[in-house]
Amino acid sequence: MASPSPPPATSTTFTILLILISFEVFSSKAASTDAEALLKFKGSLEMSNDVLGNWAAGSSPCTGDKANWVGILCEKGNVWGLKLENMGLKGHIDVESLEGVPQLRSISLMKNDFDGSLPDVKRLGALKSLYLSGNHFSGDIPGDKFSSMLSLKKVHLAQNHLEGQIPWSLAELPRLLELRLEGNHFSGQIPNFAQKTLKVFNVSGNEQLRGSIPRAFSNFDPSSFTGLHCLCGKPLDNPCTTSKMPSIASIIMVSIAVTAALLAIGAGIVILSRRNQSSSNEENPAHSKSPNASASSPAIGSRSPDRGSSHGSGAGKRAAESAKLSFVRDDTERFDLSDLLKANAEILGSGCFGSSYKAALTNGPVMVVKRFKQMNNVDREEFQEHMRRIGRLKHPNLLPLVAYYYKKEEKLLITNYVEKGSLAVQLHGHQAVGQPAIDWPSRLKIIKGVAKGLRYLYAELPSLITPHGHLKSSNVLLKANFEPLLSDYGLIPVVNQEHAQEQMVAYKSPEYTQLGRITKKTDVWSFGMLIFEILTGKFPANFLHQSKSGGDEENLASWVKSIPEKEWIGQVLDKDMGPTKNSDGEITKLLKIAIACCESDFEKRMDLREVVEKIEELKEKDGDEDFYSSYASEADIRSSRGLSDELNFAI
Structure with a gap:
């Protein structure tokens, strides 16, 4: 029996030819799209000389795995990486144009002259590596800067001028392998990084970081935390004490003590001056009340210590009053400034106007103390009247003011502590704090x-x-039942x-x-x-x-x-x-x-x-x-x- 004849060669050849043509058309279109997007990106940059000279219209960035343009990394005809390091680049990083490079997975702009805020990299959700070390980026980084970047593995932001808290969204990247933040000005506590994938981590040189080091870093090299004297816990030889933070006395009340000390010194000078005057009067009969006054008759000078003592007592009284808390509500438990000074303090955060501290009073309530330095143009009477006015407010959705402290250079406002924290944390950092x-x-x-x-x-x-x-989310506090309390x-x-x-x-x-x-x-x-x-x-x-x-x-x-x-x-x-x-x-x-x-x-x-x-x-x-x-x-x-x-x- 005759075997079946094979399909015509022309048919098979035609099918293969169609596939090849389709692939070439697709690759050509992708290359054209990449080229247009990259040329737009180049237009946003500033450079001292045309270091990207071969980035030109009419040419293709990639041929297969080979790069035709400087600083381009290619795979199968697509641009998958930019490596533009140490080229003196500056200007605006046009992230929007880079969205037109669909296979882009790695960006390195290290050792250039970019400044200002970090670019909006969250728009490049498929990015795997981001290297921006050695530039001049500055300012705070929003907490959610890296949220939804589920593929991100390597983030290098070292040797810039970044400040504020380390973004909590970095601690939520599920595939994070490397995070380098050394040589910046980050402050506050290190977020609770729990990724088992993390192999490289460095925050050395950020001298304002404080608190305990997350357990995930207990086996890391201590050099990752070089120069950070306010951190405690492994791998550093600085065990954390039971007290979470220094007392409020050491944090916010030094100025009060100095003021009281200066008043006491002033009173002492007056006392000594009057005593010297008294001694002079007793030695010089011309200053006596009467040449014939007897030893039992007190001279004017002999009363000076009493008057000096009275003066010193008045100065001390004024010092005590200046260091006194002023309560604005009758329905709250009273405590003294000394009680506040003895309390262990925990830094809750640094806002626009100053820092907030959680203070647990001994055998008493937990309070929040907020420092305000931007009120020094307000005189005492005006400030006191306005605080009394605010203190009279009473509503289920207002965080009541409990007390205040007035000093010309700074003010303290004291409120109750709300356990659940702010709406901002619950919205944007709920995973980091273990909340749904x-x-x-x-x-x-x-x-x-x-x-x-x-x-x-x-x-x-x-x-x-x-x-x-x-009004903002960090100034809305939440009770356990999600009832909001407005603050500030x-x-x-x-x-x-x-x-x-x-x-x-x-x-x-x-x-x-x-x-x-x-x-x-x-x-x-x-x-x-x-x-x-x-x-x-x-x-x-x-x-x-x-x-x-x-x-x-x-x-x-x-x-x-x-x-x-x-x-x-x-x-x-x-x-x-x-x-x-x-x-x-x-x-x-x-x-x-x-x-x-x-x-x-x-x-x-x-x-x-x-x-x-x-x-x-x-x-x-x-x-x-x-x-x-x-x-x-x-x-x-x-x-x-x-x-x-x-x-x-x-x-």
Whole structure:
């Protein structure tokens, strides 16, 4: 029987030819895409000479595994790495253009002249290696800078000028192998790195790091922590004591002791001076009360020690009063400054205006002491009156002020300690502190509580243009049941204006950046940004940068508005929030409220009363009411009647 004939050779050859042609077309297209993106990236750089001269239009970066352009690493015709080291490069690192290189996995820009903030590398989610050591990058790094970069294995940021806390998102990278941060100015505690994959870690030279070294590094070489005298635990020969931190006396009260000592010295000088005067009078009869005065008749000089003693007692009394805590509430347990001085202190963090300390009083409550150095333009009477005013406030969603200490150079504000910590930590660092993510019902509860707290502040502090003025997630503390407590409210009147304008949230609002003023609706803008942060899980600060066109500042609101509404649930919401089944409609309503709060034209922005009313209508599950159409109609009515019944605005 004849064997079956093979398929025609021409057919097999044609199939192979089609595959080869398709592969060549795909490779050519990929190479063209890589070239365009890299040339755009080159355009953002500055260089003293054309070190990237062979990066030219019309040529291909790669041919197979061979690189045709300097500083390019290739694999199968694709660009997978940039190695542009020690080339004198500076300027803007255009991360957006690098998103057009889809196979890019490694970037090295070491030993160049780049400065400013770190680039937004989180946009390159597939990156495996990032080498930026030996530049001039500076400033704080947002905690979530590296979140979602699940493939990142090597991060080298050594020998820059970076400061603030080490980003917690680095401790959450599941595949991290190497982390080099030496030669910077990082401060605070080292996050709890627990990756078993981590082989290289170095933070030497960051002299402001303090606290215990995480257990994951107990077997590392001690050279990883060279020069860090405030760290304790293995691998250093500096065991951690039972006291977590030095006493508050050694941290924040040295100036008080110095003041008291100076007053005592001054009193002593007066006493000695009067005693010398007394001795002189007794030796010189001309200064006696009477030439015939008897020994039992006291001379004026003999009373000097008594008057001097009285003077010294008065100085001591004034010193004691100057070092005295002033309580502003009657419903709190009293304690003395000496009790505070004896307490063990733990640094909770460093904010815009100073540091916060947790102080556990012996046989007493746990307090938080905040230092403020940016209030030295306020006189004692004005400061005391304002603190008494704040102390009278009482609401379930306000963290009450307990006491304060006044000194010209710095002030201390004392509040109760809230165990669960800040909303910022729970939103952005819950994994690092071993807490589950906040679910949708709890986030809605937090937003409603913040709204109620703001409404109360507006009612009780009507004379303040912005009754809160510094609303952000780190100033929202959470009780165990997720009931929020607002903190750092009402401080604008007592903060030096130059510092307030640099650091307080109110002065980041559109009306201030555009018109140089804050209004009665500035807190509403801050609240809108907070709602976006709660729902998206993103730091607003990451979105506050000047647009390339030089227009208005971009922010979370503009980012949300740039995404089609039907895609909000899938693209905008924080993935850590978990399932939101049967709640999509309510979440959409809340996002629209936030957009209305963040309207850049404050005259068109909802006022606080409207915001609170709309938020109180929201439910955990979808309802039947057509919320947004009702809001739109109200907005139209308000627009048609003008500003006659709006709140008065003040510069």
